[in-house]
Amino acid sequence: MHNQKTYLLFIILLFFSCEGPMFTVPDDVDSIPPTLTLTYPAEQAILSDTVLISAYAFDNNELEAVSIYLNDSVVHISKDGPYEYSWNTLNSTEDEFHTIRAKAKDVEGNENYTNTIQVLVDNEDNIDPTGTLLFPYTGQTLMGSINITIDANDNESTPLVTIYINGDSIISIAEPPYTYTWDTNEEVDDIMHVIHAHVSDGVGNQITLGPINVTVNNEEAEDYIAPTGNIINPASASTVSGVVNIEVSAFDNVAMSQVDFIINGSIEAQITSPSNPDEPYTYGWDTENENIEEDAYHIINVNLHDEAGNTTALYPVTVYVNNIQDLDITPPLVTILSPGSGSIVAGSVDFILDAWDDTWPLDRVELYHDYVLEGEATLNSATLRYEYEWISNSSNEDTEHIWYAIAYDQSGNETQSSPVMVFLDNDDNISPTGYFLYPYPGQTVDSTISIQVSATDNHRVQQVVFYVNGESLGNVSQSVGSVYTYEWNTLINGLEDQENIIHATIIDSTGNTYDIPSIMVYVNNDDAPENDNIPPFASILTPLSGQTVNDTLTITGFAIDNDSVQDVEFFVNETLISTLTDTPYITYWNTNSLPNGSEHVIQMTATDPTGNQFSAQPVLVTILNEPAEPPVLSLNISGTTATVSWTSVNEATAYRLYKDGSFEIETGNLTYSLDIGSGVNTCFVVTSINSQGLESESSNEECGEGSAS
Known part of the structure; x- marks a missing residue:
């Protein structure tokens, strides 16, 4: 037995002494989605003019693409940053909310999305000025010289006030105080005079103050009028x-x-x-x-x-x-807005920081480079943001650099920002990128069209060279945001009634180039309708398919033709609701009478003068109209008579009363009385009905018992 144990031990030792390993460990699979955030603008921001939409994205391995969406349409897509889109809000619907979101995808297919934010476009001043005719007041009896006094304000400019007496313009006052001394001795005595005023701003918004009636009486009379x-x-x-x-x-x-x-x-x-x-x-x-x-x-x-x-x-x-202020223990806020983490930088790098505290201004904002104090940022009084310039030429090339900021308020409270990592690349060997924005492949064009290219580079785009059919049209070095445009006269440089190949080359400031894949368009400058066999193109822009809608829906379409669009027709469930012969192609559909949850198909057709017709992709929407708010119910019982009353709801046209879960009555009143007998517990709720016939949720329930007299 002892020898058997010895042999067994020898075999085990021999087994483990052999060269290994006896198994393999599979490589880890990247399942970590990219980091993604929208850095500007903020949720519920009010925007005007041109706004730079920016996002920050980073992946532990490698990004494949970052997309920015405006109103659910892709406006920017690229692999490398900066992830920015210059949005001209003047081309967007005024006084409406617009949605912005972003999406990031890495090379392993992991995706991440930001929350959708809403921003309001407000470029036009459509707000009337405000004002009050302070003195005199209507019905007053006046004598001698009195001061007609007006208070006027406007949201953007100093308003102009014009004062009228008996319909005649007396004076226009361009700035406060808005006061006019009226000598009533020059007016007819013992009759009524009418005073009114116009208050207007610089863009034509205007309100009228008054009119008021006053009586002029310059004869001596006892004063009974209080101040x-x-x-x-x-x-x-x-x-x-x-x-x-x-x-x-x-x-x-x-x-x-x-x-x-x-x-x-x-x-x-x-x-x-x-x-x-x-x-x-x-x-x-x-x-x-x-x-x-x-x-x-x-x-x-x-x-x-x-x-x-x-x-x-x-x-x-x-x-x-309150003369003794509370001790400030609230730290400030600080964020590095630019450059974004993961950015490739070179040369002079401008840091822009957003810092704020409830006791303004801050004491200082410090910048740390690779965990060592680099310097203090300075406050830009125009933008109220802190700025710092980093001259990167003496720093290690082709390496990552960590930056963060610490903000200090006047009470000594401090906050550190989230760090950002930037990659220093003063020797640029990265090619620019870009794509054609317009025209789109296969489009039929005529006359002069704008060839638009979106071009970006890690440093700077020097120029974009445009080609048609292999011949250079010219180069463009000026852009609007990242968009470079060349006006192509198809009558001179185009092949009529043939396919034409458009190509472009992007060149950056260090000579790196990128050839944008070519697109084909068809040139047709012969606009005679008898030769036209090309149908228009049409698309429903809003609403989106699958969207939930309510109230009166705005339906917006787009249509274009090589000659002209004769008419556009909109259908709902194959029933014609509107025919339009000119832009904009917008119609309105009232959904208030339709049941909630019902689905409806919106269709659009475009027809040209020759009779060629095109049907847009249909859109399916679901109806969801909101009911009114429920009232607040109260119950009063006297003997066997129950009096139920409830609060008024603005949207309600009627109210439904329920007793012990059963319908009792529908009424437009706010109270109802009935006999409930004695000794029986009776419960009531009420609902409101809006103009669309939608019923609200039930009010609070109130119960009680009647008693015999």
Whole structure:
């Protein structure tokens, strides 16, 4: 037995002494999606003019492509950064929200998506100015010289105020104060006069103030009219500290006597006239006085007196006194906006940082390069962003560099930004990239068309050379964003009624080139309809197929023809709803009467003068109209009579009352009474019905029992 154990041990040792390994470990499969974020603009941002949409993407292995979508259409796609798109919002629908998102995909097929954000395009000033005719007021009796006083404001510019008396333009005032001295002695006495004013801004928005009626009476009469006015500063419920100017506007039909300033019931000051006739009555209230309670509410009252003894007590305001500020323990915010992490940089690199704190400005913003302090960023007073220039020529070439920032506020609180990694490449050996934006392959063209190329480079695109049928048309070095355009006259450089090959070469600042794959277009400058056998092209732009819609839907189409588009027809479920003969091809479809959840097919056809017709890809939409909000129900029981009442809902045209789960009545009233007997617990709910007949969710349930008298 002992020998058998020895032999067994020998065999085991011999087995493990043989060269191995006896198994293989498979390579790890990359299942990590890329990192992706939209860096600009922000969610719910209000945009105008040209906006640079930018995204940041990084992958642990290698990116294949990064796409930027605007309103679900791809506007930028590239493998290498920067991932940016210059969006001219002037070409987008005004005063509407637009969606932006991004997608990143690596070479292993892993994908990542950003959340879709909404931004509002607002390029036009369509907001009317505002104003108030402060004095005189309608029905007032006037004498002597009085000041017609107007308060006017606008969201963008200083408004123009034109004052009219009895329909005649008296004066136009271009800037405040908007005051006109009217000598009523020159007017007909003891009759009514009409005053109104126009307030207009620089782009033609205008409102009318008034008209008001006043009576001119310059004969001596006893004054029974009390003065009028307002406490214009501070605002009620505001927090104040230090010396606060209490400002009061006061007017009287004859003359003011004095203004009483009352704090917490005690008269603090009596002022007989303002320092300037065009300025309000002002009293400087010292809230740091030892008699003023700290961290407490205080009531400000004002009494107005005229020379005839008439008095008006203005509506009081309440303010909160806080002279001792709380300790600041909130750190600032800081983000490196540019360059994006993963960027390839060279030469002079401009860092742009967004930093903010509730106590502005910041004390300083420091930049760290490979974990060593590089320097302090400076504040650009125009953009309110911090900037720093890195001269990279002395740094290690073809290497990664880590940068981050630390922001310090005035209280010593600090925050570190997320780090960014950039790759330094001062010796550029990377070719530019690009593609044709317009025309599209197979398109029929005529006259002069714009050949558009999107061209980008890790440093700078020097020029784009355009070719047609192998011959150079010329080069373009100026661009709009990343778009280079050449105007091609097909009558001179095109082969009529033949296929023409368009090609372009992109050249960067160091001589690297990229040949964009060629596209073919058909040139047809013969616009005689009898020779036209080419149908138009049409597409439904909105809504998108699969979209959920409600209310009145805007249907937008695109149509183009080698000659002209004669008409465009829109159909819903094969029923014609609109025929259009000119652009824009937009129609409206009211979905309010359709059941929720129902599906409908939108179709579009385009016809040219020769009769050639093209049908666009149909779009399927689903109806989902929102019901009104539910009311709030209350129940009152007297004896055996139950009175049910509920709150009004703006969108509701009727209400449905349910008793113990069963329909009781539909009514337009806000109350209903009925007999419920005695000793039985009865429960009620109510719903609202909107103009589309949609019923809301049930209100709160209220229950109770009737009792015999």
